[in-house]
Amino acid sequence: MLLDLQRLKLTTSKTKAFLKPTELLLLLLFIGIIVTFAHTASDMHHHIDAVRTNNVELTTQQLPIYALKTTLRFIIAMVFSILFSIIYALLIIKFERLGKILILLLDILQSIPVLGYLSFTIAGFLILFPGSELGVQAAVIFAIFTVQVWNIAFSLYQSFRAIPDELIEISKKLGLNSWQRFFKLDLPYAMPSLVWNVMLSSSASWFFVVAVESISVGNDVYTVPGIGSYIALAIADRDMKRILYAVATIVITIFVYDQMVFKPLVSWTDKFKIESVAGDTNRESWLYNIIKSSILVEMIFKPFTIVFRWFYVIRLSFPPIASLGLGSKTSKGLIIPSQASARGGWALYDLLWRSFLISSAAYLGWLFYSYHDRIEYIEFKTAFYLGGITLLRIIILVSLASIIWLPLGIYIGLRPKFAARSQVLIQFLAAFPSNLLFPIFVYLIQHYHLDPNIWLSPLMIIGTQWYILFNVMAGTAAFSEGLKEVCADLGIKGILKYKKAIIPSVMPYFITGAITASGGAWNATIIAEAVSWGDTKIYAKGLGSYIAINTQAGDLGKVAIGISVMAIIVVLFNKLFWTPLYDYAERITKG
Numbered sequence: 001m002l003l004d005l006q007r008l009k010l011t012t013s014k015t016k017a018f019l020k021p022t023e024l025l026l027l028l029l030f031i032g033i034i035v036t037f038a039h040t041a042s043d044m045h046h047h048i049d050a051v052r053t054n055n056v057e058l059t060t061q062q063l064p065i066y067a068l069k070t071t072l073r074f075i076i077a078m079v080f081s082i083l084f085s086i087i088y089a090l091l092i093i094k095f096e097r098l099g100k101i102l103i104l105l106l107d108i109l110q111s112i113p114v115l116g117y118l119s120f121t122i123a124g125f126l127i128l129f130p131g132s133e134l135g136v137q138a139a140v141i142f143a144i145f146t147v148q149v150w151n152i153a154f155s156l157y158q159s160f161r162a163i164p165d166e167l168i169e170i171s172k173k174l175g176l177n178s179w180q181r182f183f184k185l186d187l188p189y190a191m192p193s194l195v196w197n198v199m200l201s202s203s204a205s206w207f208f209v210v211a212v213e214s215i216s217v218g219n220d221v222y223t224v225p226g227i228g229s230y231i232a233l234a235i236a237d238r239d240m241k242r243i244l245y246a247v248a249t250i251v252i253t254i255f256v257y258d259q260m261v262f263k264p265l266v267s268w269t270d271k272f273k274i275e276s277v278a279g280d281t282n283r284e285s286w287l288y289n290i291i292k293s294s295i296l297v298e299m300i301f302k303p304f305t306i307v308f309r310w311f312y313v314i315r316l317s318f319p320p321i322a323s324l325g326l327g328s329k330t331s332k333g334l335i336i337p338s339q340a341s342a343r344g345g346w347a348l349y350d351l352l353w354r355s356f357l358i359s360s361a362a363y364l365g366w367l368f369y370s371y372h373d374r375i376e377y378i379e380f381k382t383a384f385y386l387g388g389i390t391l392l393r394i395i396i397l398v399s400l401a402s403i404i405w406l407p408l409g410i411y412i413g414l415r416p417k418f419a420a421r422s423q424v425l426i427q428f429l430a431a432f433p434s435n436l437l438f439p440i441f442v443y444l445i446q447h448y449h450l451d452p453n454i455w456l457s458p459l460m461i462i463g464t465q466w467y468i469l470f471n472v473m474a475g476t477a478a479f480s481e482g483l484k485e486v487c488a489d490l491g492i493k494g495i496l497k498y499k500k501a502i503i504p505s506v507m508p509y510f511i512t513g514a515i516t517a518s519g520g521a522w523n524a525t526i527i528a529e530a531v532s533w534g535d536t537k538i539y540a541k542g543l544g545s546y547i548a549i550n551t552q553a554g555d556l557g558k559v560a561i562g563i564s565v566m567a568i569i570v571v572l573f574n575k576l577f578w579t580p581l582y583d584y585a586e587r588i589t590k591g
Contacts, residue, residue, distance in 0.1 A: 022290050026297075033260075037072050046133040048126075051222045056229045058242050063230065063249045070213070070226040071253060073137070074205050077144040078198065081152050084145075089156035090182075103157075104571065110150040110519040111570030113526045113544070114208050115551050116563040117146045118215055122222075136215065136222045143212040147523070148201035151467060151516040155197040155474075158512045159190030162586070188272040193509070195265045196474035199423075200466060202257070203430035204520065206250060207463035210235075211527055227253075235438060238534040243436055251428060258424050264288035266423070379558055383546060383565040390529070390542040391569055393457050394521045398514055401465040406510055409469045410502060413476025430466035437462070442533040452531075456540040459528035464520030468513040475509025476502070507585035515578050522570055526551075543569075 056066075088106070092099035122139045129135035163185065171181050209228030214221065223229050227246060234242040263285040291297050412419050437459065445452055525544025531537070539545045547562035 026287075026290050026294065036068060037075075041072060044134050044137045048131055048133055048136065048222075051133050051136050051224050052220060056223060056225055056233050058230065058233060058237070058239060060245055062225075063227070063245060066225055066227045066230050067249050067253045069224070070209060070228060071257065073141050073144055073226070074202060077141050077148055077205070078202060080145055081149040081201065082194075082198065084149055085153040085156050086187075088153050089160055090186075092157050093160045106150065106153060106157075107571045107574045108567045109146075110154075110516075111522055111567045112146070112563055113523045113547060113566065114143050114146060114211060115526050115547065116559065118143050118212065119551055119556065119559055122215055133224075136224055139215060140212050140224055144205050144208075147205050147208050147212075148198075150519060151201050151204070152194065152197050154512055154516055155193050155471070156190050158508055159193045160186055162508055163189050191272045192269045192477060193471075193474045195262070195269050196470050196477075198265075199262050200430055200470040202262075203254075203428075203466065204463060206254075207430070207432070208523070208527070231436070235533065238439075240439065247436060250432075254428050255424060259285075260287065262423070264291065266420070379561045380565065383543060383561050384569075386541065386546050387543040387565050387569045389453075390522070390525055390544060391573065393460060393542065394518055394525075397457060397461040397465075397521060398468075398518050401461055401468055401517065402510070402514060405465060405469040406472055409472025409510075410476050410498070410506060412469075413473040413506075414502075416477065419473060419477070426466065426469065430463060430470075432462065438531050438533045441531060442536055442538055445538055446536070452538050452540045453542075456528055456531060456538065459531070460521045460524045460544075461517075462524075464517045464524055467517040467520060468510065471509045471513030471516070472506055475506040504585075504588045507588065508582065511578065511582045511585050515574065515582070518573075518578070519570065522566060 056062075088102065092102045118139060121142060122136075125139040125142070126135040129138065167185060167189070171185050176184060209226065210232050211228070213226045213228035214223045214232050223232075227249060231243060231246045234240075234246060264287045267285040267288040412422060441456060441459065444450060445455055522544075525542055526548045527544075529540040529542045529545035530548035531539075539549070543562055543566055547559055547566070550558040550562065
């Protein structure tokens with residue numbers, strides 16, 4: 001009888017908890033979000049004629065709808081970006097030879113500008129979804145994906161590579177299988193940096209949204225409704241009032257997005273910080289607190305938890321070496337590789353690997369040759385010359401941004417409460433589309449007869465400098481409380497503390513931020529070196545304006561030359577400068 005009363009009491013308390021107003025409000029909120037996004041997604045299945053003409057309305061009533069459409073594209077692209085980045089970073093870490101190719105490929109892919117992806121992929125998406133608006137929507141989402149994914153992939157690679165050796169040894173001694181190691185060590189260790197870079201990549205998407213929501217293919221222009229196409233039309237009409245409305249909508253959208261997604265994620269990732277002592281108070285999120293204490297959420301996710309636990313204990317097994325002809329077993333069951341068979345196995349592996357590389361190079365060479373009649377090779381000389389000018393601009397701009405944001409990022413990162421308060425402001429500054437500054441720059445350059453080669457340069461760094469700040473803040477936040485206590489116990493303070501402890505810990509994050517800022521600046525050159533305000537167009541000499549002008553003219557041969565040269569310059573600069581610098585930063589961190 002007493003047991004029955006206890007069960008009744010427990011059931012009643014759970015029912016009361018289930019019926020808490022906050023949980024009912026949360027349920028209604030998420031149902032509303034799902035219904036709203038489902039309704040927004042249903043508009044993507046219209047006939048392609050719906051987006052072939054400019055169907056964007058410059059009315060304030062449409063702005064919330066356009067903001068929802070753009071946000072939905074961001075979320076879809078973000079999900080694919082995270083999944084792709086996790087798989088890509090793990091492949092780099094787990095397979096040494098393949099990893100070298102993947103890192104090189106990542107450098108190349110990051111160097112390709114957004115308009116470059118659109119120019120050469122839109123036709124494929126239109127073929128994939130013939131006669132449907134979904135093809136254009138997929139191309140826009142893919143373009144947003146290319147804005148987001150490279151920064152996330154770099155951050156995950158850096159985090160997986162920076163896992164302390166002692167933690168790896170502990171995971172081996174505990175006998176964790178591949179899945180358990182990933183979910184218990186790899187992903188939790190990378191989670192704080194991942195969330196910060198997801199926030200930054202989302203903000204960077206706003207920076208390019210004006211360029212990707214209106215696509216030119218030959219004589220056709222496809223415009224998908226969204227906040228970016230709204231701003232593009234307002235710029236073309238020189239309608240400053242509508243631009244200000246759009247800016248206000250972006251501010252509100254970023255604030256809501258922060259409260260509903262990023263603040264809960266930041267609060268959640270606090271538990272993944274590796275600390276031996278108690279740190280600062282967690283960054284609070286009202287939504288995360290509701291979700292964490294909600295029985296309703298627990299009930300909804302219980303089936304997924306059961307499936308995950310079953311999946312979690314699966315061990316990946318590989319055939320023994322002896323069965324592959326690479327060794328033999330002793331009487332005690334130990335595998336001793338025979339030297340001859342091992343040499344033969346590795347020789348076959350090398351042969352297959354080199355054959356793959358040679359075949360790939362031959363195919364790319366043939367592909368390049370097949371377009372020889374469309375390429376004027378003298379253009380390569382022009383493109384390299386313009387690329388050198390753009391490279392000089394980027395080196396100067398990234399250096400200036402590093403001088404500013406490295407110390408400020410450390411200062412903010414060491415103060416979690418201040419970092420939490422400034423988070424929304426930093427996201428907005430990172431999301432601020434440089435296109436909105438075109439009227440100011442066009443007026444100043446024309447009125448004061450300024451040199452556009454100099455005064456358009458700041459537009460290249462406006463959106464990408466925040467990669468440095470966000471990564472430095474994430475690296476400083478990962479600076480453990482235990483290390484702080486050690487510095488305090490040893491009396492290490494002031495400049496010595498920064499020199500011996502903080503800066504070495506933050507340096508790999510800073511290099512990652514500088515690399516992605518540099519790559520983002522290359523992407524931004526297409527917007528920053530070719531500025532328009534209504535019928536007024538101003539160009540700065542550089543590779544970005546070269547690609548932008550030829551994209552508008554529909555000259556895909558010259559566009560291909562510009563993109564190829566940009567990729568070559570970025571890859572060489574990364575290999576000759578950024579990679580050695582990152583290796584040095586990693587050595588001083590682990591040393």
